[in-house]
Amino acid sequence: MPNLRKMAEHLLYTVLLTTGLCEGLLLHGQGQDKLPQYHTYGRSLVLNGGAAINVSVTREILKLSGGAGLARIGVITASSGTPAESYHYYRDLFLQHGAAKVSWINISESHKELNKDPAMVQLIMNQTGFMFSGGDQARVISSYFLEDRKPSPALLAIRHRFEQGAVVAGTSAGTACQSSRVMVAGGMSWEALRYGAFHIPGHHRDDLVYDPHGGLGFLDGYVLDTHFSERGREGRLLRLLSDTQYEQYGTALGFGVDESTALVITHAGTAAAKAKVLGDRGVVLIDVSRSVVDKTAKYFTIRDVSMSYMTDGDSIKLSDHTLTFSPDKSPLAGQEFYDHALKSTDIFDGNRADRRKKPEFVRVATSVFDAKYDRMSHGTTYEKHPRFLVTVFRSGAGAEAHIRRGHSFQEDVISFKNLMVSIEEN
Incomplete structure (x- = not known):
């Protein structure tokens, strides 16, 4: 009887999810059985800047997924140009460090129909953590939203597990797509300063392009950029924030995450939200809320931009941006x-x-x-x-x-x- 009851509950949830009715239930707090890690970390994210994921970051993802021997990681490869290769890389990485099971969430632009598949929704509901691979963040948006920009059943299921305590981790494009705010899609710093931000491809190869509708919505309040210092992206993030802060999904705040480095956020969306830095380099926080743009200047001119740079062991309260330096x-x-x-x-x-x-x-x-x-x-x-x-x-x-x-x-x-x-x- 308990197994039949569990099967019936899963069937009901899948029906609600695939018909779009479960979103209201989630908003009203129903079906919110929390995973064990939720009571310690709340909603959590691990946002890696790209390139290699070092051992400390890998272990952090597993810890926030329930711990070695218990973590069940769903690898999301929608952004990758070689999804099978990406899946096998992360499968081997997480199993090597103690994951109980690693599954492939094989939704992509080539297999977009899977974002409504009840079996795929059920697979997502079995995970205690998710890893978004690198590649092109626009592919993630295309794969996980329906044509009218409504979240697909698969995305609703990931959001549901996130609310229950499943960690959402990403690297490179898999980090850039996580915010609810405008999503950077490409561009270089000089071109950004010279020509500004475009929500459709501009006239120059390296123009700053962004998605004005935002990303997947797991982190609110910040634009996310990656491969940051290594590709000199300070200028492009600063210009994107300045140009879009007053748009519907704009913001004055942005995190730029370096390679082999992660921003680890716990208790996301609450007054207790805190982020710490793990890894080899650093994370920049840019704030243009008090900046002044000289509209009379021939070329982009801005003053009073605030910037902080955090490295391994540092942490920051997201409610007021109080930064605590590592004791070492x-x-x-x-x-x-x-x-x-x-x-x-x-x-x-x-x-x-x-x-x-x-x-x-x-x-x-x-x-x-x-x-x-x-x-x-x-x-x-x-x-x-x-x-x-x-x-x-x-x-x-x-x-x-x-x-x-x-x-x-x-x-x-x-x-x-x-x-x-x-x-x-x-």
Whole structure:
């Protein structure tokens, strides 16, 4: 009898889901049996910036999925150009680190009919965590929404499990698509500063393009960008926020996540929401809410942009953006090692060819805090006509940095908050 009852409940839920009636039930809190991890972490996300997922991030995903031996991970490959290969990679990764089971949620643009399949909905409902692969975030939107931009039964099921405590993890495109806010779709920093943001492909190959309807909706309040410092995307995220903050799905806030690094969010959507950084590099928070754009300037000109940079072990309260530096870092004020801050003639160069070197924007920004005599510095874009000047100031209220010293500047790990940024034609 208990098995028959369980089968009947699953059948009823599937019918409600596939007919679109369950969304109202979810909103009214029915069917909300929580997974064990919910009582510790609430709704949780692990947002990786791309490239490799290191061991600490992998283990975090498993922990938030219920723990080794219990975690059941659904791998979502809709963004991938090689979905089977992506699935096998994540299957092997999670099984190697103790997942109880890894399943393939094989919904894609080529198999979009599966987003209404009751068997696929049931498979989703059996998972305790989800991993969205990298690729092209637009493919995820196309695969999981219906033609009228209504969420498919499969997406409703993932949202239901998220509400119950199943972690939503992603990397690269699988991170960029998670917000309810405008979703970045492509573009480079110089083109973004030069031409602005477009919600349809622009006239230039590297134009900043975004989806004005947002992403999947698992995180509210922030635009998400990835491969961030390594591809010099500071300019494109800043411009996207500035251009779209007053749109229906716009916001003044954005996280840029570096490669091999993750932003781990627990208790999402509540006053207790908190994010911590795990991994090799860092996560940028850009805030344009108090910025000023000079509409009279010939080219994009903005002042008073606030920026914070968090590295491994740092955390931030999402309710008020109080940043707590990792206890293994020391205050940098009064302990500056260098006389002067660094400058750059290619400020958005990520130095991807040599990961031993810091990306140019990070190099300049962190050097301002490690300089005895300078409180500001600048860099210019490599591209001309126009060449943009990016100036960073540590003179803002509450600006400070903490450091974990290495054997050289390249090995020093510096986090900072409330750096002020301005951009204008050089």
